[in-house]
Amino acid sequence: MSFSSQSFRELRLEGVAREFGSVSALKDVTLDIKRGEFIALLGPSGCGKSTALNCLAGLLPTTRGAIWLDDKRIDTLRPEERGFGMVFQSYALFPHMNVRKNIGFGLRMKGRPKAEIAAKVDEALGLVRLQNQAEKLPGQLSGGQQQRVAIARAIVIEPPLVLMDEPLSNLDAKLRIEMRGEIRRIHNQLGATTIYVTHDQDEALSLADRIVVLRDGTIRQVGTPEELYARPSHLDVADFMGYRNKISGRVVSTDSRTATIAVGDGEVTGTLRETLSGDMAVIALRPEDLTVSTDGKGIPARVETLEYRGHEFQGLARGPGGIELIFSSHTRLPTGSEVRLKADPAKSLAYAQGTQ
């Protein structure tokens, strides 16, 4: 494989911040990225993930902090001097250039010899499987094909870093999953260090080696997909990772690893994820980990709706104090029936109340 990501050991962000007037979009972000890693910046809209990417690309100046590529400080360089590849949300393909010209643009700007450009562009076309579309204009391509051109254009310059800004958000659901596989395949093939911005946790979980969860301009958690999925360190991260039930209650017992809270006349036990303060706690858990109890213990609740989901039923029940509980069931339950719901303590996570 002749594409190689230019050699470096690590990319370091040191206290990077960006303010727009009095609004800080990014606060004190510090992060180390190793060569060859696939990093996903994950968060809801307005969390600062796109700002972070634009600061890395040089499209937005930083207000504080520094970005280092090994020993070279790069946040003072203009975007054209950084040599990073970037894939834009809108693709930003040059509408007046055909596919070949679009992909070769970066190499032409570097003044590479024509023969070399032609060879590299051919190889990139092969990599994204667009050999037959090389002479077409972007307007003649489908969304997925435009996406491939945008990726090819970014990697053909052999950048030390590939930046992707929600590249799949303009595609329909089926194509999104297909392109997700494609991006992973290209990354495996080239090993280019990639930073990928997304608000879709499925995308982040399936693509990334490490996920950085951002919220309100600060990093909330950094970890592998498995860590984030199973052990979110904050309640808001848990919320983002699909922990849709958040049950708060008075702590009745606690030890070094777990906490138990009272809910009505029942109890729920969860694994501690942070130090509790006060006598209230919140337990977060996924719908699939909240099931109907057969031994009469657990949270009392009344079933309100039940939907068939293929392999099981998912229902909404109203618990003590009117809290909404989303649960799973293997059997159909009549609306209005009284049940008790139990949680798996290993998969229920306990957080301090009000630390969100």
Added chain:
Amino acid sequence: MSAARTKPVSERLWAAAVWAGIGFFVVNLLALIAVVITSSFATRWLGTWLPNALTIKWYFEAWSEFQLDDVLLVTFEIVFAVVVISGLIGVPAAYAMARREFPGKKLVMLLFLLPLLVPPVTYGIPMATVLYQTGLGGTMFGVILANLVPTVPFVILVMIPFIEQIDPRVEAAAKVFGAGTFRLFTDVLLPLLTPGILAALLLVLVRTIAMFELTFLTAGPTSQTLVVALYYAVFASGVRAVQSIDAMAVVYMVTTLVWLVIALRFVNPTQIVTRAKQNPAH
């Protein structure tokens, strides 16, 4: 913007040069307007930076000499008629153009574009010829007709994108809920279209007050608008005091700019010229 990133000197010099050019243009433009205003209040102004003393007598003089009360009345009658008629003809046409596909639509669009693309002097002379032969030349009605030639298409072209951005399902919903054509128009369309119509008609108003060529070519002594009267006054300058003409120019400026200021509350300044952006021929 406090990042250590520095732009090359050449880039900053270029930016400074461009700003200097913009500044030079704007300063001269404002000075040009200031000259007219200063002169209109000057008792005597020859060979000095500023006039010796100020007076408002030229306004009274201009008012009687140029019969400005008559001229203003005629101007507003013409402008009012042009605004109302171009709205009545233009808005329904714009609605149809925005909502229907029909054979020959491109041709119709071209028909509406041409009067805006061809300068008034070019078509004004044959048009004035026709108006004079039908006996309308020199009358107020002739001037109104002439001014409608560019304003009807202008209303259409301003209104089409405005109507297009109103979701047609709103009208469909109104029909489903039993609104007849009349109620659909009065209860649904008119309230939705009012901001657009207001903007388009204000622009027509400003353009018609300032429309020199067509009025000049078709107006008779009793159907002159302010801008044409101003032209004749400047043309025959030397007959009357410069200050008197300048006083009339200020009256004209105020009449135009008041409406411009009102119009700019509703439209973007660029809309005054960029109606040609809708040009499908490009």
Added chain:
Amino acid sequence: MSSVSVARPATSDDRLTLKQRLVNRGLDGVTMLTLPAIVFTLALFVYPFCYGLWLSFRPKDGSLLGNYATFFSDPFLYHTIGTTLALALPVTLINLLAAIPVAFRVRLMLRPRLLTTILVIPITLGTVLVAEGMLTYLGPQGWFNRVIMWLGLTNAPVRLVHNYWGVFLSLIITGFPFTFLLTLSYVTGIDPALEQAGATLGASASQRFRTIFLPLLVPGLAITFCLSFVQAFAVFPSAVLLGAPAGPTRVISIAAYQAAFESYDYSMASAIAMIMAVVQLAVVAAVLVLRNLAYRGPVAGTKG
């Protein structure tokens, strides 16, 4: 549109009433709302134009081409074409070349509204008022000459009115804002992500302008040039008030006006108006042909 015929049996197309068939083609009551505007434009724009064309071939001497023969044999008449072009072409070119960098600066402004409002003023006031202001402002006793003499740039007042330069400057003052605002609308129509993409791919500011912006702007700039040129070519009041209408700035509209309203020769006036239209059309056609030679690609390529 086809829903009505689909809802019926396939063979029943001939049973549709005329009205239904018209509706199927988009010709219903709503479409008819265009009729007043169409009739009006045909009657007051197209008909006079055609009538003028016909009239231009019916000169006073009874021959077919008498007017055109007179025009092209009398230097006092045919020179007006050259005079007008000598004003309109350089002015349009200067306005366009100045508008491009200014539009690129203004594009980056957060609040360009004040500037665009100031620039709209000369367009709104119109050529007559600008001419009146310039007569005093640029005159030998005017502020402009006083300033450059005070700065020591010249000893005697520079003559800027009642000659070529007076008309030239008035066309800049009223024409530049028009050209600029049109250019600005094309420049801001280009997706900023395209420039960012160019920057991340290593293109410097001047490379981005040459390889990305310019090719995408060419169609819009060609249209802007055409519209600005056509306006400048029709220069009339400022050529009379600020120029030397008997000589160096005797532009073609003055010749047409004099034929119509001083000699009352409507046939000749129509002929001059037609010649004016043909010259405008020729320059516009030349620009569009040049554009097509210089630029191959999607014409409507300004949307990302």
